[in-house]
Amino acid sequence: MSNPLREGLEAGRVVPPCTVVIFGAGGDLTRRKLMPALYNLAVSRALPGGFAVVGISRGEKSDDAFREEMHEAVGTFSRKKPIDPGIWTDFAPGLFFQAGAFGEAETYAKLKERLETIESSRGTKGNRLFYLAVPPSEVRGIVEGLRGAGLVEKHTSISELPFTRIIAEKPFGHDRASAAALNGLLGEVFGERQVFRIDHYLGKETVQNLLVFRFANSLFEPLWNREHVDHVQITVAEDIGVEGRGRFYEQTGALRDIVQNHALQLLCLTAMEPPISLHADAVRDEKVKVLRSLRPLGPRTIRSSVVRGQYTGGFVRGDEVPAYRQEPDVAGESSTETFVAMRVFVDSWRWGGVPFYVRAGKRLNRRATEVAIHFKRVPHAIFPVPDGGISPNVLTMRIQPDEQIALRFTTKEPGQNTVLRDVAMDFRYGSTFGSNTPEAYERLLLDAMRGDATLFTRADEAEQQWAFVEPILAAWQENPTPPPMYDAGSWGPEASHELLAADGRRWRKP
């Protein structure tokens, strides 16, 4: 029976009581993101009355010690500082710690017992959300452990209660086969509607706003096709290096770390057709259609359409920084790519012939994530312009670091002569809506508790993403020559610029 008091309220969706079980409670993700996000949800009154968190990791510690650690983490990393003692006093008693090795059955037996006690005392009604904040290698053991202890009941509907859900962090597998195997394992234990594959980019406000911008404004959608768009540039640039994660990055590289997930998600949201609704599957169906429409890359096209690179030493934001190969835990002769650029085609009626240029990398000139739609030039120039014609319009949707939408267009300089000038109209989210927007993890955790999977990756989506990048990985594996080098602080190797120059275009400087 529905609750009539809910109708018409500002926060329409109800968060049911639940226990969040975090595997990897001693890790950075828990300290930096998950616990601050949960605390922020408590501050904003978004958590249900019945709520608890159980952190699991190796090494014994008391609940109180865990609470103290989390207090420090929240105090350091929460966007809402200082910690509100009134809220923390209420929040902290809901935090519990359970020591255990993820590969041992005993861990799950103890967890089950603990959960039953907590559920009774905290009124969480048996609803459980398992968060896998662990390396991919640990996932199988945890899923099998949960199954072995009878901690999961497979559901086919999102509305079945009490619910058991699982959040899997990226990277989701390391290639298509491993992603499919992981999906297979999860599929044996959980229903697809119980699985939430996280790509935190999708929790960012501006990424969500891509949908609003496209489908709530009648101005742009009629232009959003091959008739009017010359090409699209997607940039995911970081100015930082591997930040002590050399071992991880050696196994991953930019293609797996950024392109396979974040960049392809941005491409999907840019290129997708209007979904029939905002329902999770309606949106994800359209994204999967884009992934299936991506023109497959064969060995020859990979050579001509994909560029990789690795940074050498250089200067970033005034600081001298080391080469990738000088980073800790990185091989001296490493051939891991820290930069990827590619030309991609979406073979669909809407986008036939329009190139999508995607680049992602580390130690680039600046941190910038954006999608830039470059429109076609006017068909005939009636103005006397000596410098090669009128610049085309460019619509840029910036995601990081400042969320903004900018439109470049041409105007006349005031004066007797007709002198054209490019100007930009900027809309910054922060200027209008303030900068204290929720962190991506707040939104995603809340959505998982509510059972809304719109901003999570579906099984077939994850596999399609791998299916697209796998031939590139295979080609590189067959030809393990070191990638071209680029100076830290630059915009990537020369080959990246040549990729666009061959098409008569050039990269934007975000």
Add this chain to the structure above:
Amino acid sequence: MSGPRIAALLGRLEGELRTLRDGEKFSNKSRISAGNLVFVCTARSIANRYISVVDEMAQRFPSRAFFVAVEGAPTGSRSSADSSTRLDLLGEGAAVRILSAQQLEAQDDEGPRSMMGLAGDSAPLPSMENAADARMSVDVDGRVYAIETDADGLSDRVDIRGPRAFARHLASAVDALVLPELPVILVWVGTARADDGVFQAFNDDTKRVITDSAYAGLDSLLSIFQWTQEADTRPRLSDLAWVRLGPWQELTARFFDDDRSPLLDVLDRIEISHAAADVGFQPPDCALFTAWIANRLGATLERDSFGYIAPQKNGRRFPITVTPVPRPKGVAPGTLASVRFLAKSNEFTAQIKRDLGTGRGDQTADADLLHWHIADGVTVLEQTIRLHSNKVSYWLDRTVRRPDEEPLFVAVLKTLLAMDAAQDRAQESLRG
């Protein structure tokens, strides 16, 4: 005041607005505006106090903010002394820093607010002629200020002051200065009557009017509501007291989630308490909350000596008691203090209790703590939650970001009007 005088004032203000952002100081500020906010204040005593709210709001919401002080109270309105007392303590307004315009100017370059008074000489304009309220020897004047927003943007504030007799002139001046294409939102500071000429003068082209019934009273709210409903062309109505109830509504709804909603059909009693108010002042928070409950349960409302009775469609009639509790210093009269639901012969109890006055601006950045508690005979759940900032500007910001019209609010006001109408009919029949 003659046409040329107004034209001269407007010309000066337009010039100042054009040059306001040209200075080096603001050259890097975002120029995005999200709307026009027109604050109209009808009592000088309130005006000087409210100006800091306008500034805080302009900091939060990039906009052109007009602060219009219409001097000379209309006949029959609440006395300005009463009004300003309530404003001082307006529940959540307790944290508002009250500063005069002169004090604000003195703060130039200090702290987050940067004020730039461009109209250094407020050349006095001739006193009104043939004005009804000759006691108010005031001139029409205007000034322009720049206000840096929280997010590196720039709002501007235009102050216009003048006597009530020139309300139409003042409204016309505002019309000439509003940013085009952007909505005009009227924030009515004080008691309003729909038939008041000043109120109507400022509602010619308004998309939305925002009141604060916690300050202006329920009658004022209902009067304006009826006026807005008379034609589609009228502005939509929002009320800060209603928006402030949001967290209470959310937490109350939470009592009846998770298959507990059948309890709503077997309620024994609802108890509401509020910080003691003046005799004869019907706390709008309590009335709006009560009407919301009644509306959502499909019940009607009847007034009673202890509060209300809510006859439900299933034939049950449960009482809603409204009682005062001691009002701590600094808490506005009528502030909602607690709500308690009892059902199944008190086996089920659910309560939200507010630590009144604990969230003062000088003690914490946020507002009072709420204790949420539910006991159904099997489970006891408790949560401590903090309300949001006490500041009026915070709630104004929340309000302007909500839809222009909320069907639930409209339905709740209709419930209150229906209750009043039924009471009137009953009294008529008694007299008859």
